Amino acid sequence: MIMELTTVWFALIAILWAGYFLLEGFDFGVGILLPVLGRDDRERRLLINTIGPVWDGNEVWLLVAGGATFAAFPEWYATLFSGFYLPLLLILVALIIRGVAFEYRGKRDGAVWKKRWDLSIFVGSLVPALLWGVAFGNIVRGVRLDERHEYVGGFVSLLNPYALLGGLTTLTLFTLHGAVFLALKTDGEMRRRANKLAATIGLPAVAIAAAFLICTAIIRFDGIGVGLFAVAAVALVAALVANRLGREGWAFIATGATLVLAVLGLFVTLFPNVLPSTIGDANSLTVHNASSTPYTLKVMTWVAVFFTPIVLLYQGWTYWIFRKRLTVEKIPA
Template identity: 55%
Template sequence: MDYALFWFCLIGLLWAGYLVLEGFDFGVGALLPVLGAGTDAADTEKRRRLMLTTIGPHWDGNEVWLLTAGGATFAAFPHWYATMFSAFYLPLLVLLVALIVRNMGFEYRGKRDDATWRRRWDLAIIGGSVLAPFLVGVALTNLVRGLPIDQDMEFTGSVFTLLNVPSLLGGLVVLGLSLTHGAFFLALKTRGEIRGEAARLGTWLGLGSALLAVALLLWLGLTQGTAWTWLTSAVAAVSLLAAIGANTRGAEGWAFAGTAVTIASAVATYFLALFPDVMPSTLLGGLSLSIENASSSELTLQIMSVAALVFTPVVLAYTAWTYWTFRKRLGTQHIPEAVSVR
């Protein structure tokens, strides 16, 4: 068994799981100022609390997928991890700060019954929910596009090297898909006015995301494309259009499933475009990091594989149980009055 290839595929699966699951709660957080706007201050607060309640049981568990992806990369591909964190040091620092501030917003906005207090934490949630998926999209697209890496596996560029048109487009696509995914999730999980508003907004967000995604996937196909990447790109495009169509017919569950397949297919396209490299070099005479030259020892990968085969089904079962337990719809009538905790 090729353990290095197994872990490359598993890391791709972890990134797909992260963006599918964290993607919708990014979308919900980013849509707070749009779908959380009520007729008055009291209605606005109830709507925002309803939106945050829909993701309350899930957002912290969803972030485990990112931690696991990072940990798996560190253990299975240490050279990939080292070069990637060297290249993306500043963006990853900003991403970490955005996630921390966003999570503090979830935890602290209800600690006081004060409008100014809540408004400031809402800004933290909104800012983190917009910035995080954008930065993830920029980073992943830069991986596929390639970076200036020398013979010593060292990144020789700067932060401005990362700010190129394809990668910025990748950031917008991940953000757009997260917004669409989040809108469909709210349409699936809520009742009343928010449900209809989320469905209508999701259609427009989906159409805008589709245009951006087509441009990005065409670029990927024309520059690093193979028969497999064209296939997964087609699956992503068809799934997104099917999700929009299901949403217009009121089939929110199918719409949400469609955007989940779209995001997973987009991640698969990225990793298929990378293969057999993990970080291609754009330098003439540079050394691209591949699955083989960036991986850990065979014994390390074997031990990791046994652990993954034992614990991954447990994590998946627990995650599925959590989503099943909190599957019912909520409305503003289910939201109690605010209570100050001092």
Template identity: 55%
Template structure:
């Protein structure tokens, strides 16, 4: 395996981790108005499920972007300049989501919390739809000229395949988030999350299946049938687990689907990193878009040393905050009389949930 292949695979792994972990974060934010309807305590239960982990999940995107910049600077430059408006919109949405989560509990005012909830929703829906649209266009190819610049108008990037990709990731992340809420909540919130999972299963399977088959037939290779089949198996596992009340297996199923779909996209892209629809001569590949061998070698040693530490720390975080959350465990908002609070041993620590 060449260093270029190693780093292409590693970037694929980083984006897979990002979509798996941040995917259910987005799903929770997307479903918060539905599953949190009725009371602020329900909304706080929904938000607290991702409270200890959402900011750590976003680090996967920063790492993937940094790895792309260092290992394949031509890919990074062409992609981020050609999709500048879309990626800027994603960045603004993520910033809005971060601020809404962090500042939601700072003012004890229902109107303030409602505005923050809107920010969480917008900051979750936009990236969930945009990432599918961006990666679908990357796999399909873009009008890349001899100067490695994406030409043409934005309308050329709004084809049926790209729009289907955006809808696929939006539905898949919503389902992934609903299954995560089934796993992490109890009581009435969990009951509503179970119903939401069952409502989302069929439309998600249809849209994701159509996008996966289109990707495989138009851009895939022989071996990429494997991740496509695994993605279907993951949805079947999630469906069966939903009716068998096997919450852990349900989350395993949607995790498998998200991971397999990402592998399908990167596998269909290889050995290109950004195909050109103008001419094959203008394609960016893992060879002509990469950094020097010395740079890749130094980065490889750093990745081998640091990556296991990061994975161990994040795994420990999930283990510590593995228990379910219910409405009864939510303490009163800041500013209410102390005697109305639940006993300390039953309350969820306020500082650990960001809310």
């Protein structure tokens, strides 16, 4: 039973991270594109309003993923947050600044005031979009763990070429995902500019993502993982085709599928490890030696069965209520 539940919770954590990248990914993309597509204050307010009702709800997926990791695999959680302390702290600070910026931007009318918070939104979106890829790149590649499963490397070793390529992959994919979302959620001139920008971002996103997934298959080959990567690549190309045809809904579904399939592929490739050791396989953390007790996993399973449908229902309801397109003309001067 303990082995079965550890596998179940590893899969659930993979789904939570896939959901987070799917939903928060376009949030980050909108924030990154704020100074690019927002030519004046009204246009920037329009861009912020596209994610205004949902951005904080999307972050729930991160909180649940972190909490589930802490409860189901405490050894994994402890090693990650001690070894990856600085990059995770940078992500946390960026998310805090970004959240404060959304709330405080409209408190005053001064141009300088708004410009500073717009910059905060941009930086607070770009930093996590980059560093999440770096973090997952190191998790898949493996880090220096000793026989006590403690990280003995340094911060610089986390900035290896493969991890940095992972960071560029999430950065470009999130930006593309955000551009497609803006083309889906706006109309008029903003919709046309977002559609055109998505086409521009698409080609480098395909090249960078393909390079990262090929490197991943070389480092840790897994047949199912490679299959998921291949389908993700097809979905990414389909997103560009749909965007070119002006079918923003299909393009958004395709970019979302790309992110979900890529994350699931990384977790499949990683299994049964949760954090490999580059010093020796005996030092690696696995779903078995990093897990909680059977009782803890049983309680968590029942809690997940009860609360997960509720979360999905209220979040789905939110997206349905705020599904209509927005235009600059609807933003008061």
